[in-house]
């Protein structure tokens with residue numbers, strides 16, 4: 001890993017919110033690809049945070065502060081990841097499902113979608129199926145995007161799809177899903193229209209569904 005990218009990675013593992021923005025800027029100034037700063041520096045560090053949590057070296061507070069450190073770095077990276085001034089490609093409603101508070105990945109997906117010209121309405125975290133339905137009725141999105149990071153909250157995606165059907169909305173919106181424990185086969189199983197393993201591919205899937 002490049003030296004400065006390594007420092008970005010380490011500032012997340014050291015919870016160094018005061019330093020990460022500077023390190024990201026240094027990496028950008030050195031001409032390093034923003035995507036590499038994101039995946040090799042930041043996303044890789046969150047993977048390591050997860051590993052340490054599993055090993056019992058990190059606890060909830062460490063996961064939380066690592067996530068805020070990543071968000072601080074992302075704020076500096078954001079303008080470089082997204083293209084500006086593209087016309088609206090469609091309206092997307094996004095949220096993390098009921099019972100789930102993880103939002104770093106969702107925020108990244110929302111950011112990339114916005115930067116690619118979509119109008120994104122971010123409902124936040126812990127969004128119940130009824131709330132997705134209510135918001136879909138009033139905001140009339142073309143796409144509903146759901147995020148889940150826990151195996152225990154994944155089933156809420158299925159419940160939401162059923163609720164959309166009951167409300168007569170299923171044929172009017174495309175549903176895309178994502179989050180670390182999910183897969184293409186799970187998307188098929190619950191009848192979602194698309195799945196993507198990362199934010200870049202989320203943009204591609206949304207584009208192809210609306211093409």
Ligand code: B12
Nearest residue numbers: 050100101102103104105147150151178179180198199202
């Ligand atoms: C940070 C973190 C937390 C923070 C979250 C803070 C926040 N604001 O988000 C806090 C401390 C709150 C937390 C709490 C818990 N966590 Co946690 N957490 C993590 C950690 C370390 C990182 C997640 C992250 O931010 N990753 C970085 C982002 C960029 O990646 P991502 O979320 O996967 O998103 C990408 C893709 O998945 C995709 N994507 C994501 N969403 C969407 C949506 C769509 C539509 C699409 C197309 C794509 C897409 O694109 C994103 C960008 O590339 C993970 C470990 C890991 N390796 O994932 C554990 C992890 C997810 N947590 C875990 C657990 C167990 C918990 C707790 C239950 C712990 C506890 N005992 O209380 C609680 C649950 C709280 C709750 N109700 O939600 C487990 C889950 C195990 C499982 N399989 O269910 C993990 C895997 C850790 C582990 N290895 O054990 N956690």
